[in-house]
Amino acid sequence: SQQGEEDPQALSIQEGENATMNCSYKTSINNLQWYRQNSGRGLVHLILIRSNEREKHSGRLRVTLDTSKKSSSLLITASRAADTASYFCATDLKAAGNKLTFGGGTRVLVKP
Amino acid sequence: DGGITQSPKYLFRKEGQNVTLSCEQNLNHDAMYWYRQDPGQGLRLIYYSQIVNDFQKGDIAEGYSVSREKKESFPLTVTSAQKNPTAFYLCASSLWTEHPNSPLHFGNGTRLTVT
Numbered sequence: 001s002q003q004g005e006e007d008p009q010a011l012s013i014q015e016g017e018n019a020t021m022n023c024s025y026k027t028s029i030n031n032l033q034w035y036r037q038n039s040g041r042g043l044v045h046l047i048l049i050r051s052n053e054r055e056k057h058s059g060r061l062r063v064t065l066d067t068s069k070k071s072s073s074l075l076i077t078a079s080r081a082a083d084t085a086s087y088f089c090a091t092d093l094k095a096a097g098n099k100l101t102f103g104g105g106t107r108v109l110v111k112p
Numbered sequence: 113d114g115g116i117t118q119s120p121k122y123l124f125r126k127e128g129q130n131v132t133l134s135c136e137q138n139l140n141h142d143a144m145y146w147y148r149q150d151p152g153q154g155l156r157l158i159y160y161s162q163i164v165n166d167f168q169k170g171d172i173a174e175g176y177s178v179s180r181e182k183k184e185s186f187p188l189t190v191t192s193a194q195k196n197p198t199a200f201y202l203c204a205s206s207l208w209t210e211h212p213n214s215p216l217h218f219g220n221g222t223r224l225t226v227t
Contacts, residue, residue: 033215040221041221043202043218044218048215088155090216099160101157102147103154104153105153
């Protein structure tokens with residue numbers, strides 16, 4: 001199975017609601033990153049959280065990291081139709097020469 | 113504007129033909145990467161390069177080849193040995209792979225269809 005696995009695989013919400021997705025991983029990391037991908041496009045970096053950080057904010061995004069549980073969550077507050085995209089977590093593994101390993105993603109649909 | 117350019121956006125080839133995907137960056141990044149994405153899936157690393165004239169295999173390198181003759185360019189060749197080449201290919205760059213906090217910048221991908 002992949003190092004970073006997102007949950008749920010898909011999420012459908014109404015505009016204005018919050019969207020939460022989770023990422024679990026198996027081995028020690030240097031950092032964990034979240035990316036967004038619009039359909040048919042490349043990925044865009046959203047936020048990076050280091051292994052010694054517990055929470056980080058960027059605009060309407062809030063990321064938490066629990067290294068004891070080997071998990072992270074991404075919260076998008078007050079969602080907009082433009083937030084419709086796939087969201088991926090990527091782990092920077094200490095054992096993998098700092099190469100990023102991506103999960104399968106969460107597909108988020110925000111209905112207007 | 114600085115960025116990564118992948119070309120072409122769509123590519124069609126017959127089975128048995130080699131095909132080369134272009135990736136150029138003007139971000140002055142040292143490291144470049146090739147990922148493959150299948151429908152509804154995450155990204156899998158094909159090859160990466162930390163410096164000019166050097167590159168390493170990723171998790172799924174079989175049937176692919178790369179070169180890094182210039183810092184700005186990292187072309188990927190999909191050879192006829194790749195058993196299932198139809199996929200979305202993404203090129204990325206970062207400041208350098210040894211820096212643990214260096215995010216990736218992605219191009220907009222090339223969708224390759226082999227029939």
